[in-house]
Amino acid sequence: MKEQPLRTSVIGSYPFPGWLEYVSQNLSDLGPADIAEAQDDAVTAAVYDQVAAGLDVITDGEQTRLDFNLSFYGFLEGIALESAPSRRFGPPAHDQRGKHAVTGELRAPGGLGVVAEYNRLKRLAPANGPALKASVPGPYTLSGRLLPNNQYPDRWALSEALLPIVQRELTGLVEAGCREICIDEPSMSCYAYREDARRFVDIFNRTVEPAVGEARICTHLCFGNYKGRAVGQRSVAPMFPDFLDFHADEMHLEMATTVFKEIASIEPIVERMDAAIGIVDVKSYYIESPEEIAERVRLALRHAPAERLVFAPDCGLSQTARWAARRKLNNMVEGVEIVKRERGITS
Numbered sequence: 001m002k003e004q005p006l007r008t009s010v011i012g013s014y015p016f017p018g019w020l021e022y023v024s025q026n027l028s029d030l031g032p033a034d035i036a037e038a039q040d041d042a043v044t045a046a047v048y049d050q051v052a053a054g055l056d057v058i059t060d061g062e063q064t065r066l067d068f069n070l071s072f073y074g075f076l077e078g079i080a081l082e083s084a085p086s087r088r089f090g091p092p093a094h095d096q097r098g099k100h101a102v103t104g105e106l107r108a109p110g111g112l113g114v115v116a117e118y119n120r121l122k123r124l125a126p127a128n129g130p131a132l133k134a135s136v137p138g139p140y141t142l143s144g145r146l147l148p149n150n151q152y153p154d155r156w157a158l159s160e161a162l163l164p165i166v167q168r169e170l171t172g173l174v175e176a177g178c179r180e181i182c183i184d185e186p187s188m189s190c191y192a193y194r195e196d197a198r199r200f201v202d203i204f205n206r207t208v209e210p211a212v213g214e215a216r217i218c219t220h221l222c223f224g225n226y227k228g229r230a231v232g233q234r235s236v237a238p239m240f241p242d243f244l245d246f247h248a249d250e251m252h253l254e255m256a257t258t259v260f261k262e263i264a265s266i267e268p269i270v271e272r273m274d275a276a277i278g279i280v281d282v283k284s285y286y287i288e289s290p291e292e293i294a295e296r297v298r299l300a301l302r303h304a305p306a307e308r309l310v311f312a313p314d315c316g317l318s319q320t321a322r323w324a325a326r327r328k329l330n331n332m333v334e335g336v337e338i339v340k341r342e343r344g345i346t347s
Helices: 018-024 032-053 070-075 114-124 139-145 155-175 186-191 197-211 263-269 290-301 322-343
Strands: 077-080 100-107 134-137 180-184 216-221 250-253 274-280 309-313
Touching (some): 032 322, 114 134, 180 197, 186 216
Parallel strands (some): 216 250, 250 274, 274 309
């Protein structure tokens, strides 16, 4: 169980500063030291915004990734990185991301880079500040941009090949001192309505096995957020009751975008683990007021005790402009604090 009731957290990603977007498009103009400095500066900015908001848990904002999961393919051997997706114009959708051909055994001899991200965060975060969290895509989600072949004939086979690679990354994070790890598996929640949910549970539990009992295990389940667009059926119902068997300490569910119509689904969750509720909509530029947040917290408290509740945005904030992300986080924390004061809960 977490350290404090009505905890505030984030999922993982945070908007890039505008200048980092420019830098990422002109890397050939920079030397290694320039890039390292830019990475430190971007993480420092993300940490500052999160600390200023008053969050209980922060991340590095995934500032050194091109995307919450796409950057990891650069660490994999046995694939041919696609230079351009098949559809490059028109309204944004997942087919503009493209897929990579698998050319050999899937390996990541140097790891997936998350340990280095966590060590950078430790170095740049304030001493005795908020708890630090690292995020790693799970093997099923990571398999989504790879094309099956004779060696790996379907997505399940690809997931099995990626599973030990993710396991080793979790082991490395634990050895680096990371005590809170989010295994992002949005593909599981997006496709629970059509795939074998028990198979998802088995994959998730085998993935996290090396870190269970060593770190707080979180998972993030949403309906997709590519360019602010969902891809999955916007309902948590297909995930349950199977997903209750996840070996996790915290399960996050997207709730704000569906106006909390399935808030009662947290009742069985909190019998087994903490429930993290997406309480601000990252797909909308409507800025929820602290009073609105407080009312949503009170709604959650009708279904779960305070010591089992965590509040966060619906998804990572990378697809939200930074000015809006800051305001949403500030108001989220302020709204939770309103309810804490009502209930005499001290941070």
